[in-house]
Amino acid sequence: MNLRDCYIKLGGDYDEVLGRLRRVQTVQKFVYKFLDDKSYRLFELSMGSKDYAEALRDVHTLKGICQNLSFTRLFESSSLVTNALKENDWKKAAVMMPQLSEDYDQTVNAIEEYRRSQEE
């Protein structure tokens, strides 16, 4: 599995990210870094404790990272939740949670699969 395959799997735009960041090594470095990023977990916790202001900041951060890494699919679902929270529509945000969660898991799975293939 190469990095392009990984991007196809997680629904991202490999050509776009490579065009911006120039080097495959750079893209790979930051894709790996995504696995350590806490914003999604923090978002889940904030939603759980109904701290919507904090949840907005967390999901907004997640969105920004996805944007920088051209994780298109996860970017879109995190954008939708960000907008819902900006409009104080917590119900709508809650309804979108499963989709966001699924997209996040798929992204993480794709990256982990890619990393394993590189280590082999």
Added chain:
Amino acid sequence: MEKQKILIIDDSEINRALLIDILGEQYDVVEAENGAEAISILSKQRRDFSLLLLDIMMPEMDGLEVLTYINKYHWNDNFAVIMISADDSPENIKQAYDLGAFDYISRPFDLTIVQRRISNTMFLYARQQRLEKLLQEQFHEQEKNNKLMISILSHIVEFRNGESGLHILHVNTITRYLLKQLIQLTDQYPLSKADISLISTASALHDIGKISISDAILNKPGRLTAEEFEVIKTHSVTGANMLLDLPIEQQETPLVKVAAEICQWHHERYDGNGYPDGLKGEEIPIAAQVVALADVYDALTSERCYKKAYSHEEALKMILDGQCGAFNPSLLLCLQEIADTLESELIDASPEQETKNIQDIRNKIDYDRMFSCGKYPNRFHKQYNESLLYIDSLTNIYNRRYYDEHFQGADTIQALAVIDADDFKHINDSYGHDVGDIVLQNIAQTALSCVRKTDDVIRYGGDEFVIAFYSIPADVFEKKLDQIRDAIDNLIINNHPELHISVSVGGAYGTRTAKELFKAADDMMYQSKNTKNKVSTCFLNKDKGNTDMI
């Protein structure tokens, strides 16, 4: 060449790392993960940075709040702020521009665009700074030449007078400080910065007329006879005439005009008892009034062939008591205000140091404000044991014992203020007692830096302070209290930029005993407490019981 420094403020570690990856090779990059951390870094070392990359949405303190803060304290005179934004928030970008942001970069980051945008901004800023530096150097070069000319002239005149060699430089310094203070005190004299510089420079010529006085009289160690004194007195008119004999086009330059006024009238007195013309009050041009006071002050504090040097405190007292003739009351207030600065500026100043001092004045004043316990070390030397008794160890100002022993029953105080920190318990509870201590120190030093050398600042107890004012006009008293309240309102505490401090101030003015003034001021302070961050003052009239409240 040293790398330029960038501060990246973004709550996402990945985004910061990405920017460091893009910029790290070319620049020295420092990170902050929220606005509060950024302000804390900037409050200590903002001059190190050439550029800030600032995210908008962040916890603790968001990007727009950071910009507002930077704007309020004019920090962006030193660096450019570039906002980081997702492209879905044009409103935020507009607001950021209004708050002084230079530009923005949007996510997703494109390596080439980010690098270019940053390097272009850096280039513009570097060019601007280079130009500013060049201009400054030229200005200093010119100043240096001016100073040199003055110094040569001083030597010629003083060589004959057998004076200390520093008198003219001192008069220049005192004149400049007096004028700066005067324009803060009143609008009566419309003097620009250029006017102040001109008058200070022209002050160097005040004694040129002494060239015409014979050596035997000029340097006579004993008392002058009446006739000899009459001869000395001619130096003022002679000096003015020397300047008025210059070619007409030189006569009309502002410097010569002002210098001629100063020569002619720097021995006039405000009540008309001076010479040569017996001018009175505002008939004497302000330049001559100021130089007259500066001349007397330096003459008192320097050794002369006919007298020893008086201490700064003695000199101040003699002038205020009218022992050296009458001066403009506004100028006397100014002299009291700048007494501390003069004492530190005029000690041991050699000509080289004097020139350096002029460049260092700004730093020095800031330094004095920050650590203005400078007032007390002298007293420590003189009265070490007494200091241990009367100085509060935390804040380095007078303590309650000093107040109790010096003021109970005293009736020499003109006005008294009671100052109490607002919500101090809350600060102690939420930030800890060590921060509480720092707050108290800050309040004490701020109050100290706002009052005159002759006033006493006392830590009365806990978070309560008392200030005793001697011979102060009512409007200046009110102004001072408001200045103190305002200065404390604007304090920034190290590592806690979010912490806001304010005080409630009560003032009492009038010829009463300290005890009565204290009671009235304390009542006023409680009145201020209703709204907090406020000054309330009352004026106690001579016939007891009649109180004007403001």
